[in-house]
Amino acid sequence: MTADAFTALLPFIVLSAAAVAVMLAIAIRRSFRLIFWLTVGGLLASLSTLPHALSVAPLRVTDLLLVDAYGLFFHALLLLAALAVALLCLAYFRRRENENEEIFVLLLTSTLGALLLVSSAHLAMFFLGLEVLTISLFPMIAYSVRASRPLEAGIKYLMLSGLASSFLMFGMALVYGDLGVLSFEQIGASGAELEQKPLALAGLFLILAAIGFKLSLVPFHLWTPDVYQGAPAPVTAFLATVSKASVFALLLRFFTTVHAERSETFLCVLGLLAVVSILAGNLLALLQDSLKRLLAYSSIAHMGYLLVGFVAAGLLRRDLQAETIAFYLAAYTLTSLAAFGAISAISDDARESDRLSDYAGLFWRSPWLAAVLTLSLLSLAGIPLTVGFVGKFYVFAAGVQAETWPLVATVVVGSGIGIYYYLRVVLAMIQPADAGHRLALHPAARTALAVTALLVLAAGLFPQPLIDAAANTPHSPTTADNQHRAAALPAAGR
Amino acid sequence: MILLWLILVPLIGGLLSLPAGRWRDDAPRWLALAALAVDAALVLSLFADTGAAPKTAWLAQIDWAWIPRFGIRFHLALDGLSLLLVALTVFLGFAAVLCSWTEIRERQGFFHFNLLWTLAGVIGVFLALDLFLFFFFWEVMLIPMYLLIGIWGHENRAYAAMKFFIFTQVSGLLMLIAILGLVFLHYQTTRTLSFDYFELLEADLYPGAARWIMLGFFVAFTVKLPAIPFHTWLPDAHTQAPTGGSVLLAGVLLKTGAYGLLRFVIPLFPGAAQDFAPFAMALGAVSILYAAKLAFAQTDLKRLIAYTSVSHMGFVLLGAFAGNAQALQGAVMTMLAHGVSAAALFMVAGALQERLHTRDMDKMGGLWALAPRIGAITLFFSVAALGMPGLGNFVGEFLVLLGSFRVDAAITAFAALGLILAPVYALYVMQRAFHGPASPREIRDFGLREMGVMLFLIAATTWMGLHPQSMLAYTDATVNGLTRTLAQRGT
Numbered sequence: 001m002t003a004d005a006f007t008a009l010l011p012f013i014v015l016s017a018a019a020v021a022v023m024l025a026i027a028i029r030r031s032f033r034l035i036f037w038l039t040v041g042g043l044l045a046s047l048s049t050l051p052h053a054l055s056v057a058p059l060r061v062t063d064l065l066l067v068d069a070y071g072l073f074f075h076a077l078l079l080l081a082a083l084a085v086a087l088l089c090l091a092y093f094r095r096r097e098n099e100n101e102e103i104f105v106l107l108l109t110s111t112l113g114a115l116l117l118v119s120s121a122h123l124a125m126f127f128l129g130l131e132v133l134t135i136s137l138f139p140m141i142a143y144s145v146r147a148s149r150p151l152e153a154g155i156k157y158l159m160l161s162g163l164a165s166s167f168l169m170f171g172m173a174l175v176y177g178d179l180g181v182l183s184f185e186q187i188g189a190s191g192a193e194l195e196q197k198p199l200a201l202a203g204l205f206l207i208l209a210a211i212g213f214k215l216s217l218v219p220f221h222l223w224t225p226d227v228y229q230g231a232p233a234p235v236t237a238f239l240a241t242v243s244k245a246s247v248f249a250l251l252l253r254f255f256t257t258v259h260a261e262r263s264e265t266f267l268c269v270l271g272l273l274a275v276v277s278i279l280a281g282n283l284l285a286l287l288q289d290s291l292k293r294l295l296a297y298s299s300i301a302h303m304g305y306l307l308v309g310f311v312a313a314g315l316l317r318r319d320l321q322a323e324t325i326a327f328y329l330a331a332y333t334l335t336s337l338a339a340f341g342a343i344s345a346i347s348d349d350a351r352e353s354d355r356l357s358d359y360a361g362l363f364w365r366s367p368w369l370a371a372v373l374t375l376s377l378l379s380l381a382g383i384p385l386t387v388g389f390v391g392k393f394y395v396f397a398a399g400v401q402a403e404t405w406p407l408v409a410t411v412v413v414g415s416g417i418g419i420y421y422y423l424r425v426v427l428a429m430i431q432p433a434d435a436g437h438r439l440a441l442h443p444a445a446r447t448a449l450a451v452t453a454l455l456v457l458a459a460g461l462f463p464q465p466l467i468d469a470a471a472n473t474p475h476s477p478t479t480a481d482n483q484h485r486a487a488a489l490p491a492a493g494r
Numbered sequence: 495m496i497l498l499w500l501i502l503v504p505l506i507g508g509l510l511s512l513p514a515g516r517w518r519d520d521a522p523r524w525l526a527l528a529a530l531a532v533d534a535a536l537v538l539s540l541f542a543d544t545g546a547a548p549k550t551a552w553l554a555q556i557d558w559a560w561i562p563r564f565g566i567r568f569h570l571a572l573d574g575l576s577l578l579l580v581a582l583t584v585f586l587g588f589a590a591v592l593c594s595w596t597e598i599r600e601r602q603g604f605f606h607f608n609l610l611w612t613l614a615g616v617i618g619v620f621l622a623l624d625l626f627l628f629f630f631f632w633e634v635m636l637i638p639m640y641l642l643i644g645i646w647g648h649e650n651r652a653y654a655a656m657k658f659f660i661f662t663q664v665s666g667l668l669m670l671i672a673i674l675g676l677v678f679l680h681y682q683t684t685r686t687l688s689f690d691y692f693e694l695l696e697a698d699l700y701p702g703a704a705r706w707i708m709l710g711f712f713v714a715f716t717v718k719l720p721a722i723p724f725h726t727w728l729p730d731a732h733t734q735a736p737t738g739g740s741v742l743l744a745g746v747l748l749k750t751g752a753y754g755l756l757r758f759v760i761p762l763f764p765g766a767a768q769d770f771a772p773f774a775m776a777l778g779a780v781s782i783l784y785a786a787k788l789a790f791a792q793t794d795l796k797r798l799i800a801y802t803s804v805s806h807m808g809f810v811l812l813g814a815f816a817g818n819a820q821a822l823q824g825a826v827m828t829m830l831a832h833g834v835s836a837a838a839l840f841m842v843a844g845a846l847q848e849r850l851h852t853r854d855m856d857k858m859g860g861l862w863a864l865a866p867r868i869g870a871i872t873l874f875f876s877v878a879a880l881g882m883p884g885l886g887n888f889v890g891e892f893l894v895l896l897g898s899f900r901v902d903a904a905i906t907a908f909a910a911l912g913l914i915l916a917p918v919y920a921l922y923v924m925q926r927a928f929h930g931p932a933s934p935r936e937i938r939d940f941g942l943r944e945m946g947v948m949l950f951l952i953a954a955t956t957w958m959g960l961h962p963q964s965m966l967a968y969t970d971a972t973v974n975g976l977t978r979t980l981a982q983r984g985t
Contacts, residue, residue, distance in 0.1 A: 364601070383663075384633045393670070397564070400674040408671060416664040423640070423659060427652050430645045467563045 004056045008067035010049035011075055012115060018042020019108040026101045036090050039104040040083065043111070047079045063183055066121035069472040070322055074118040074249045076469075077330055081241045082111040084337050084448040088234035088344045091442030103143055107238070110136035114246035118253070123172045123182040126250065130168070130214070133243060134161050140238065141231040144349055153230025160223045164213035171206030174199050184257035194263050204260055205269070214247040215303045216296075217273050218280040225288075228296035229354065233347045236292060237340030240299055241333040248306060252325050261314050270311050271407060277304030278414040285421045292354040294421060295339055298380060301414055302332055305395050308407045313398035319471070324394045326470035327463075331379070331391035334459065338376035338452040342369055345445035359425060361433020369441065370429045372453045377422040379456050382415055387459040387466070496536055497556055497570040500580065501618050503532045504587075508610035515603020522606040523591060529610060530587045533617075537581050540572070544968075551971040553577065560627070565687040569624040574968030575756065575826060576620045579749060582833050583620065585954070586745040587613045592947045593841045594738035597848050598646060605646060605738075608638035612742055619750045623691040625673045628758075629666065632750070636662055639739065639747065646736040648847075654734035661727040665717035672710025676762070679703055695761060708763040708770065715759065718751030721781045721811050725804045732800035733853070737844025740796065744803050745837035749829050752810045756825065756976065760814065764980050767815065774815040775898060775905050781808030782912035789919045795843045795853045795927065799836065802879060802919060805912060806832045806887070812909055813894035817980050821897025822973045823966050824890050830965065831878070831886030831958050838875045838951045842868060845944065846927070849937045855923070860932025865939040869928045871948050876920035878955050881913055886958025 006013075022038050050072055058068035086107060093100045113132030120126045138161075142154025176182055178199035179190050187200075194201055209220065216224040228236050260266045281300030288294040306328050313321035346362075346369065347353045363370040379388030392415070399408040441449075459466045507529025511522035544553050555571040572580070590609060598605050615635025622628040636659060644655035673689070680697040681687045688694065699707070717724040728748075732740050760767045767774075782805050789801035806828065813825030845868065846861075847853050862869035878885040881892075891913070899906040940948065958965060 363604075378637065383637060384630045385637075389633075396667075396670055397674055397678075400671055401678045412664065412667045412671070415667055416660060419660055419663050420656065423656055427644060427656070430641065462560075464561050464563060467561070471563070 001061075004059055005061045007056050008053050008059045008061050009065070011046050011053055011072075011079075012112065012119075014046040014049055015042060015108060015112045015115065018045065019105060019112065022101075022108060023105050026105070030101060032090075032093075032101055035101040035104050036086065039086050039108060042108060043079050043083045043086065047076065047083075050076055050079075060121065064122045064125040065116070065119050067119055070253070070326065071119040071249075073326055073469055073472065074245065074329075075115055077333055078111060078114050078118070078242050078246060081245070081333055081337055082107060082238070084341065084452055085234050085238045085242070087444040087448035088237060088341055091445035092232060092234045092344050092347065093349050094442060100143075103140065106136045106140045106143075110140065110238070111242060114242050117246045118249040120250065120253075121184050121257075123175070123184070126254065127165075127168060127172065129250075130247070131165065133246065134165070134214075137161075137235075137239065137243065140235045141227060143235065144232050149230040149352075150232060151230075153227045156223050156230075157227045160213060164210045164220075167206050167213070168210035171203040171208075171210065174203030174206065176203075178203065184254055187258040194259070195265075201263065201265075204255075204258070204266070207254075208269070211247060211251050212273065215244060215251070216300050217303055217307070218276045218300060221277070221280070221300050224300060225284075225293040225296040228299075229290055229292045232349070233292070233340060233344035233352060233354075237337055237344060240295070240336045240340055244299065244303070245329045245333050248303070248325065248329055252310065252322065256314070256318060256321070267311055267314070270307055271404070274304045274307035274311065274407060275410045277301060277307065278410050279304075282414045282417040282421075286417065288421070289356050290354045291343060291356060291359065291425060292340075292352075294425070295336070295380075298418065298421070299336070301418065302380070304414070305392065305411055306332070308404070308411055309395040309398050312395070312402040312404045312407060315402040315404065316398065320398065323467070323471040324398050327394055327467060328391040330466060330470060331387040331459070334452055334456050335376050335379040335386070335388050338372055338449060338456055339380065341445065341449050341452060342373040342376065345369060345441055345449060346439060356425065356428045359428045360431045362429040364433050366439040366441070369439065369449070372449050374426050374429065375453055375456055377425055379460070381419050381422045385457065385460050387456050387463065389460060390463040390467075495556065496540065497554055497572055497621055500533060500536050500621070501570075501614050503529050503536070504610040504614040504617070507532075508607040508614070511606040511610070512603045515601065515606075519602060522602045523595065526591045526606040526610055527588070530584055530591065530613075533584045533587070537577070537584055540577055541581070544574075544577070551975055555623075560624075564626070564689065566626045566689050567624050568627060569690060570618075570621040570627075571623045572621055573972050574970070575753070575972040578826070578830060578965060578968055579620045579753060580617055582749070582830055583613060583616050583746050586741055586833060586837050589745070589837055589841065589947050589951065590738040590741040592943060593741060593844060594736060595943060597737055597844060601645070605642070608642045608645075609738060609742070611635075611638040612642065613746075616742075616746050616750060620753060624689050625677070625691065625694065625758075626689040629670055629673060632669070633663070633666055635747070635750075636666075639742070642739040642742075643731060643735045646739070647734040648736075649734075650730070651734045654730040657727045658731040661717055661724070665714040665724070668710045669714035672707045672714075675703070675707045675710070679707075691758075697762070699763070701765060704763045704766040705769070708759060708766040711754065711759045711762075712770070712774070715751040715754035716777070716811070718754070719748060719807050719811060720751065720804060721777050721808060722784055722804070725781070725785065728804060729797050729800040732803070732840070733794060733796045737841060737847075740840040740844065741837040744799070744840055745833040748803060748807055749833055752807065752814065752825065752829050755811070755814045756822070756972075760817070760976055761979050764982075768817065768980060771815040771817060772902065772905070775812050775902055778808045778811030778813075778815070779905050779909035779912075781805065781811065782909050783915065786912055786915035786919060790915070790922060793855050795846065795855055795858075795923070796840065797853075798855075798919065798923065799839045799843060802839075802916070803832070803836050805916070806836070806879070806891075808909070808912070809891050809894045812898050812905070816894070816898035816901045817977065818897045818900060819973050819977050820893050821901070822976055823969060824893025824895075824897055826890075826969050826973070827886065827893060827958065827962060827965065828890030831890050831955065834951050834954050834958075835875050835878045835887055838871070838948065838955075839879065841944075841947070842872050842875070845940065850935075855926040858927040859930040860928070861937070862928040863932050864935075864937050867940040867945065869924075871940070871952070872928065873924060874952060875955075876924055880916040880920040884956070884959045886955045886962070889959055889962040 117129035142150045144150045178197050212220040278301050281297045285297035309324040313324040379386035382388050382392035511525040514521040551573050558568040560568040618631030640659045720728050785801045785804035789798050792798040809828050810825045813821040881888045
């Protein structure tokens, strides 16, 4: 292995080392705080290696991994999200001082899986990354073993995830059987006649179905609300952000590298999935009384919006597509962290507060927490001042430019319905209540919330740095080269 | 820079009043007044800079890069039209704070935060000349308004707030799509990606596209205006909002829709707008009559005033699309005059609600004897609203009718029937609430604070009626620009 390859692998190596170190530390001394700090240290160390990895990117490390700027952007995002989840865990599990350190091991390994996933360049790595992520997730979901709901959720996720994995394996087998290769690029190289290779095409659709499970696209979404609701709140935050973002990042990398977009059937299916996900997600969210379920359905709708961006921007140009997806995912991850973080902050292991009635009058009991939750809901609804708005702007911009009017119309309808249920939560929070009964927040949860909320706001007001990062342009463009930057946007279909 | 401060001052004032509420109950009110006073000083300095009649169309500008990726700039500019509307906004901001003085007793810090942020958003709308920035402010002002209705509103506030937000937000998304359509079509022909107003004025659209894009803008603005058939959110929002909120809604927020028509729809799509003008004018005329008729059927005082707002804004729609100088001047004048008179009427309704705990006119009656000052002031503004010569509303509506008669005599004649219906509902209010058998209760008449605000509003209305030229001079340049655009490119 060359020195460059070693540098490129540093984020993974450091994170794996951290997982091992944490495991060993637990064996030596059971101390929740110590393990927490070790985890945070590991995540930060891994973050700090990203610039080094970027300096050698893009680099193909063995057949399996491709370390490039696109992947590293997601590494940063996922590591930051994992950091926030670690803080939330500290606050959430504070009452179980004896037996709960393992959550951090699982957190580190699943984050490692997510990192591998976004950098994979080979079906084998795809599968490995996905399984490392998922298998660490089962025990995290079922972590509160004394309650029945988390157990039920864990089993549900296990079963359906297993099903998805089998789809995935079968799809990969079909692709390999037809084309004889497993690396994304080699599949792409033979991709010109994909429509003439029915087995490979069927394989791709099976892989899409498996990804659909993970992203909870309709009609593969049935597990989502139950698992979201059953899992401990910080784990839900992890599931909604790290797991979703990494799988979607992979979806983009995989299907663009294999040139799936050349198949018109494929684009139609994606568009269809987007439309039904948006409509079903939003409509079902209307009926929910549990905030976690509501956000679960809303996440289904958001994956639909992302797919709209995926299809529409994909019709235009590759770099715009990557930029749209990267920005929207970053926006979605930040926002979801704030939203689930707020739920997590007022719940703890003893009691999950996710009924809407738990939030009645929150504005007066804990103005600060209510403001964060409101901000994240507005960001999910795509209202300006927040990063969610810029994300939605990307989707609209791509949709209008590619003239995919049915998709744009669906996004408008979905957003209209969305406002109703997001505001329902806000309405619950502004109901009159006595301010005397105030909530005390754990400092760790407060830190995590403050930082994410601040980022949601800052990236909403001044999105250019995040846009640059998402577009992988390290230097912020000045106004002088506005013209030049503008040329990066392609002409529409006509 | 002065333009930026116009927006920043209320924003900062709002942020400061949040913690101030915890310190002392009435501190936020004074902070809000202070912030508005600073803003008023800024507006006055702008007036002083320009003199009696501005020579150039654009009086002040700032233009900074904001999101270069999409060619989005932080571009604020002010012409006579914006200046008058910003002045109206600040002026009614005072009224809104003063009339909530005793009504809002709890959570004052948050109330004034929302009030000031709404004002900041509206001022931003009147100043933004980058279409993205415009949309940004357009949406931003909705949230604090939503909270004003949702928290401090009356019995049915949740429903009204939700309806208000969904109507304006969905129509806003249509506008966003229209903006993007315009921007990308412009990009296709020129290869420059820009959301700048002046850049897009040059956009060369083929007629079919222009028609659709114009419709997107038109719907967003007529929802806000509002005109039939997009008006249904307004009676609910107005009725349920606290007095300060109603004052802002009727006085200022509705004007952003009218402003959008004048600033964006007509200049950006002169040809399409002219083709569409008969429909728009007919819509305006129908709004005038239908809303007036509905107003007559109300027993809820605030609801009645809300419908009269729809009716009066119909004149603005009519005038804006008639497209000649008189009609446009009339539309602007109506915007200003209606802003003042509707705000005053809502303050009266709010005062009555505070005293009687009802808005139902069937439960009022004979109030004149009990509260002669309230009665006299209501009479004054009812008469102003029905278009009595010598007061601002008359000048506006007269100019609109004069201008649009030359364009379409039939529609104008039809619309003019509204001038018959207006006295009917105005006098109906006076009769039901203030005359007739006296109800045997005590109510407090207007005090010094309320009389001060009212006298101020009365002076403004009278000034507009007696010396309209002083206002029209400011909009001359803008209106002439509009008519020139229509004449050049509309054919």
